[in-house]
Amino acid sequence: NAGVTQTPKFQVLKTGQSMTLQCAQDMNHEYMSWYRQDPGMGLRLIHYSVGAGITDQGEVPNGYNVSRSTTEDFPLRLLSAAPSQTSVYFCASRGAGTYNEQFFGPGTRLTVL
Amino acid sequence: AQTVTQSQPEMSVQEAETVTLSCTYDTSENNYYLFWYKQPPSRQMILVIRQEAYKQQNATENRFSVNFQKAAKSFSLKISDSQLGDTAMYFCAFMKSNTGTASKLTFGTGTRLQVTL
Numbered sequence: 001n002a003g004v005t006q007t008p009k010f011q012v013l014k015t016g017q018s019m020t021l022q023c024a025q026d027m028n029h030e031y032m033s034w035y036r037q038d039p040g041m042g043l044r045l046i047h048y049s050v051g052a053g054i055t056d057q058g059e060v061p062n063g064y065n066v067s068r069s070t071t072e073d074f075p076l077r078l079l080s081a082a083p084s085q086t087s088v089y090f091c092a093s094r095g096a097g098t099y100n101e102q103f104f105g106p107g108t109r110l111t112v113l
Numbered sequence: 114a115q116t117v118t119q120s121q122p123e124m125s126v127q128e129a130e131t132v133t134l135s136c137t138y139d140t141s142e143n144n145y146y147l148f149w150y151k152q153p154p155s156r157q158m159i160l161v162i163r164q165e166a167y168k169q170q171n172a173t174e175n176r177f178s179v180n181f182q183k184a185a186k187s188f189s190l191k192i193s194d195s196q197l198g199d200t201a202m203y204f205c206a207f208m209k210s211n212t213g214t215a216s217k218l219t220f221g222t223g224t225r226l227q228v229t230l
Contacts, residue, residue: 033217042117042204042220058217090158102218104158
């Protein structure tokens with residue numbers, strides 16, 4: 001049971017490049033989310049999903065796309081990277097039941113030059 | 114929309130002493146959950162303690178306890194017998210109880226805690 005995994009751990013992009021941050025969980029959790037963490041701002045919700053095929057926007061969705069074709073995977077796509085997207089990205093998952101713990105992945109540090 | 118405020122950017126405590134981290138929040142919801150997360154230098158987010166808003170009794174987890182004041186919208190974390198391993202960034206977080214908004218955690222800006230010898 002690996003929990004929530006994220007790849008890559010580190011990534012450097014040039015402005016305008018595209019990439020996908022991968023997130024997978026092996027706990028059969030319904031709910032998955034993406035957050036970004038910036039200095040002095042805590043974690044902010046980008047997108048979330050309540051099940052396969054269902055996604056919705058969070059607080060800071062601009063510049064990011066998501067899809068959820070399987071229960072296990074929830075990739076985050078940057079179509080045209082900008083320096084403002086330099087951040088640490090966390091994926092999280094949670095099982096059904098409103099009091100269940102949200103499990104976080106180890107994070108991806110992304111730098112956009 | 115909900116907001117979570119942590120007014121102490123940094124705190125320091127000596128080993129074996131007690132420290133309290135403050136958190137206030139603003140919401141119009143009546144049913145919700147509050148959490149404290151710890152983020153050590155490894156960057157991993159670790160759940161420390163959680164509180165259901167409808168429970169009057171304050172949650173406790175070993176050396177960690179909370180003081181939940183619903184009317185005042187205050188949710189402070191007390192760490193007793195501080196240990197060097199408690200050195201980390203601590204985040205207060207809010208979540209509505211509505212399952213339709215599942216996983217929507219709203220975080221504060223964090224308090225960096227340093228435990229010293």
